[in-house]
Amino acid sequence: MYFLGIDLGSSSVKLSVFDAEQGNCIASVTMPESEMEINAPKFGWAEQDPELWWQYTKEGIKALGAKHHVKLSRIKAIGIAYQMHGLVLTDANLKPIRPAIIWCDSRAAVYGSQAYQQIGEDYCQNTLLGSPGNFTAAKLKWVQEHQPEVLEKAAYMMLPGDFIAAKLSGIAQTTASGLSEATLWNFKEGRLANEIMEGMQLPVEIVPEIVPNFGEQAKISHTVANELGFSDDVIISYRGGDQPNNALSLNTLQPGEIATTAGTSAVIYAVSDKDTYDKQNRVNTFLHINNSEQKKRNGVMVCINGSGILYQWLRKTLSTSSSDLIAYEQLNQLAQKAKPGSKGLRFYPFGNGVERIFNNKSASSGLEFLNFNMHHSEELVRSACEGIVFALNFGFDIMKDIGVSGKVVRAGKANLFLSPVFREIFVNTTNTSLELYNTSGAEGAARGAAYGAGYYASLNEAFSNLEKLNQLEPTKDLTEQYQEIYSHWKNHIKTDF
Numbered sequence: 001m002y003f004l005g006i007d008l009g010s011s012s013v014k015l016s017v018f019d020a021e022q023g024n025c026i027a028s029v030t031m032p033e034s035e036m037e038i039n040a041p042k043f044g045w046a047e048q049d050p051e052l053w054w055q056y057t058k059e060g061i062k063a064l065g066a067k068h069h070v071k072l073s074r075i076k077a078i079g080i081a082y083q084m085h086g087l088v089l090t091d092a093n094l095k096p097i098r099p100a101i102i103w104c105d106s107r108a109a110v111y112g113s114q115a116y117q118q119i120g121e122d123y124c125q126n127t128l129l130g131s132p133g134n135f136t137a138a139k140l141k142w143v144q145e146h147q148p149e150v151l152e153k154a155a156y157m158m159l160p161g162d163f164i165a166a167k168l169s170g171i172a173q174t175t176a177s178g179l180s181e182a183t184l185w186n187f188k189e190g191r192l193a194n195e196i197m198e199g200m201q202l203p204v205e206i207v208p209e210i211v212p213n214f215g216e217q218a219k220i221s222h223t224v225a226n227e228l229g230f231s232d233d234v235i236i237s238y239r240g241g242d243q244p245n246n247a248l249s250l251n252t253l254q255p256g257e258i259a260t261t262a263g264t265s266a267v268i269y270a271v272s273d274k275d276t277y278d279k280q281n282r283v284n285t286f287l288h289i290n291n292s293e294q295k296k297r298n299g300v301m302v303c304i305n306g307s308g309i310l311y312q313w314l315r316k317t318l319s320t321s322s323s324d325l326i327a328y329e330q331l332n333q334l335a336q337k338a339k340p341g342s343k344g345l346r347f348y349p350f351g352n353g354v355e356r357i358f359n360n361k362s363a364s365s366g367l368e369f370l371n372f373n374m375h376h377s378e379e380l381v382r383s384a385c386e387g388i389v390f391a392l393n394f395g396f397d398i399m400k401d402i403g404v405s406g407k408v409v410r411a412g413k414a415n416l417f418l419s420p421v422f423r424e425i426f427v428n429t430t431n432t433s434l435e436l437y438n439t440s441g442a443e444g445a446a447r448g449a450a451y452g453a454g455y456y457a458s459l460n461e462a463f464s465n466l467e468k469l470n471q472l473e474p475t476k477d478l479t480e481q482y483q484e485i486y487s488h489w490k491n492h493i494k495t496d497f
Helices: 050-066 109-119 121-128 136-146 148-153 160-169 176-181 194-199 222-228 242-249 308-318 328-337 377-401 420-430 441-452 476-490
Strands: 002-008 013-019 024-031 075-082 088-090 156-158 173-175 209-211 214-219 235-241 258-262 266-272 284-287 298-304 346-348 366-368 408-412 433-437 468-472
Touching: 002 050, 002 160, 002 242, 002 441, 013 050, 013 441, 024 050, 024 441, 050 160, 050 222, 075 160, 075 242, 075 441, 088 148, 088 160, 109 121, 109 136, 109 194, 121 194, 136 148, 156 160, 160 173, 160 214, 160 222, 160 235, 173 176, 176 235, 176 284, 209 214, 214 441, 235 242, 235 441, 242 258, 242 266, 242 298, 242 441, 266 377, 298 377, 308 328, 308 377, 328 377, 328 420, 346 377, 377 420, 377 476, 420 433, 420 468, 420 476
Parallel strands: 002 075, 075 235, 173 209, 258 408, 408 433
Antiparallel strands: 002 013, 013 024, 088 156, 214 235, 258 266, 266 298, 284 298, 346 366, 433 468
């Protein structure tokens, strides 16, 4: 019995097929093979075409069948993970009426800030566990203010994963956890925050049907099933934002457990059973995918926008041409040649939109103390790794201040966590143990689909054979060394406030 996991990122769409009877992933593909473009028509903007996501999703499903010989007719259910906080507006026929405004777009921050003041800081903190900030609700307000003719045509507002689910099923839906990441969930009363929509003068009627994260959300449409080679009884049985899904993929479900990832952005995500929030809105709280009325489960999240996208920029910059890019493994090898501290070179990875750890303000990105005679490519790459981890640790310290902490962090061995240097910097800067697992977001979504479809009786059962590859521990000498380097780095951050 097969289950399909779709992980819609801003760099690519990853798909995995999980054989529940054998308990392993039998095939995976990534579409496209090179990273997807993020369009920036103006400074601070970030957009993508939702129809392109759908095209790559279909191409990936077909490749699983044609190239990997997966019998698509054996797939019973689909799970969807997706880039968080995006805004997709469609007409009644589920056709996008403008490009998606994605997670790292900065244009709406001013509208979130205005709503925070107008609706009331205390009310927002107690109801939303934070500010509308630069999240989906604020993006919708921007459209209303600048493109009212577009909003008039909108039948539905959806998050990116909701759009893929809608294209599969023909039905517009969303989830409570999705609405929480849009800052449209009333945590106190467990419902859509109509009062926030009304306070921001946004049309409530474009919010689609709310379905649970797990369970039969919708069946695949006959037309799509026929086109892709599915049987007509395939269901969508799970969806979640990429960071809650990363935590799910690592079986990070209980209070005190922490997950991390370093893909396009870098994230630390801690599970809590409390409605915790940061009064300065530097870290954010969302509903975790296993939240229920009986057991409260929230995810407290640190997000740094410039992570894998910085590594992608380095790759392009250090390559001789766009058609002959050096491998990421070569970047990792370069970093290993440099010593901790990168001979004093400091990299600030704040070049991909406003940063939440600075309350949605901009911070200066780039290099500091560059010396043309001392610093070479190896210091450049290592200082980038250090800068990314240091920015994460800056947020981790905030989490500790509001009572969310832990000494063990889980990660999939992927993206920047493939780099031995990055892992060394991480464990010794954060002074935590790092557990590395053989998994991915797409595989986690497939396992989630198997649980949502009733194949497994519990999530623990769904992840019972999750393979831990190894565990890394900090060392006293390196921890002391990195703490000193981090302290100097932190003291030189430049922000616009």
